[in-house]
Amino acid sequence: MKKFEHLKGTVPYKGNLKWLEGNTLFLTVHGSHAYGVATEKSDLDLKGVTIPPKEYFFGFMDNFNQVDTQTPYDMCIYDLRNFIKLALSANPNIIEMLFTSEKFHLKKHPSFKIFLDNKDLFLSKKAKHTFMGFATSQISKIRTQRKWLSNPVTNKPVREDFGLPPDFKSSKVFDLISNVILDPQINSWAYVFESVSPEDKEAVQRVVSELIGLNNAKWTTIEDSFFSMALKKKGIPKELEAWISKEREYSKALKDYKTYSNWVKSVDVDAFDKTLGYDPKGAYHVVRLVRMATELLTTGELLVERPDASELLEIRGGSWSYQKLIDWFGQKESEIKQLVLRSSLPKSPDSKKVNSILIDVVEVHLKKSK
Numbered sequence: 001m002k003k004f005e006h007l008k009g010t011v012p013y014k015g016n017l018k019w020l021e022g023n024t025l026f027l028t029v030h031g032s033h034a035y036g037v038a039t040e041k042s043d044l045d046l047k048g049v050t051i052p053p054k055e056y057f058f059g060f061m062d063n064f065n066q067v068d069t070q071t072p073y074d075m076c077i078y079d080l081r082n083f084i085k086l087a088l089s090a091n092p093n094i095i096e097m098l099f100t101s102e103k104f105h106l107k108k109h110p111s112f113k114i115f116l117d118n119k120d121l122f123l124s125k126k127a128k129h130t131f132m133g134f135a136t137s138q139i140s141k142i143r144t145q146r147k148w149l150s151n152p153v154t155n156k157p158v159r160e161d162f163g164l165p166p167d168f169k170s171s172k173v174f175d176l177i178s179n180v181i182l183d184p185q186i187n188s189w190a191y192v193f194e195s196v197s198p199e200d201k202e203a204v205q206r207v208v209s210e211l212i213g214l215n216n217a218k219w220t221t222i223e224d225s226f227f228s229m230a231l232k233k234k235g236i237p238k239e240l241e242a243w244i245s246k247e248r249e250y251s252k253a254l255k256d257y258k259t260y261s262n263w264v265k266s267v268d269v270d271a272f273d274k275t276l277g278y279d280p281k282g283a284y285h286v287v288r289l290v291r292m293a294t295e296l297l298t299t300g301e302l303l304v305e306r307p308d309a310s311e312l313l314e315i316r317g318g319s320w321s322y323q324k325l326i327d328w329f330g331q332k333e334s335e336i337k338q339l340v341l342r343s344s345l346p347k348s349p350d351s352k353k354v355n356s357i358l359i360d361v362v363e364v365h366l367k368k369s370k
Helices: 080-088 092-099 110-117 126-150 172-182 198-213 224-233 238-266 280-299 309-316 322-342 351-368
Strands: 024-030 045-050 066-069 074-079 105-108
Touching: 024 092, 024 110, 045 080, 045 092, 074 080, 080 092, 080 351, 092 126, 105 110, 110 351, 126 238, 126 280, 126 322, 280 309, 280 322
Parallel strands: 045 074
Antiparallel strands: 024 045, 024 105, 066 074
16 A cells, blocks of 8 residues: 655644644654555554654743644654653554554654664563553453443443432442542542441541552442452441442443443444454454564564564454454463563663663754754
């Protein structure tokens, strides 16, 4: 697909950041075109890196992390410092930019060449967690979509179905708990609720503190076993424990309904292959991410332009059954746990050296821009 040759040497940005095009150091084709799996219907995705003007460094009135555009192309351009942080953390969508084929580079300033020449400094075993994390997220979406296709969540849950009073505002204990869980920054317990006794309030405070300790997990996403254990361990009165659990079950059901409703609005459900029972586009991303992680841990190379492009296109077309995908992913999860132990990649990237290069590049750029 040669949909981008006319963009060589340009930055197709039409926004109000007048400095962006001149300050952009690097712009590359990304996504399906860079992977080698684009079709005539594929959008053109672009990603780039820029250094903002000096006022963004020395002043307080201007801030810039990235800019996103949808027209004329899906494009995201990152502040160089933000890009470096994300690449060092092995974010798949970001670190890939350093490893796209040169034929996909639309703009490449000489000052960015040092990062491309030292791209191996960004590689580490962190990729196991990030690439597999992205793949696991896709698997979770596929499982949820399959559940929705076979059992649509068409009825909005009501509080009475869970043995709860119909007035949401009357659930003051729930308000107390959910507010704190949803906003871990809240640490004040100065709220006074007439319906909560001092003893119960103290018990609720203890259990919320414990729940927040579980990686700041949100109310509906804490595993049932952890949630139940936390309630019982802190001696929450049984009546209050049952009430809290009902509130949580209702919240989970309502969240599931809203998520399903939003999904239905965003996709053409009728276009799904009901026999296949899932969106194969997600499956192709799973396979691509897992294979890239495997290759990186085994050979130390990040292959963005895929040697298995033909097979990935077949998978995106629905060649794998749902069960084949799930079984394959489970097997690869186990294999990669062993691969990371044998991998010659460093545990962490060489952040100090990358930071030193970053400082030099920014200093030179700012001096030239005076």
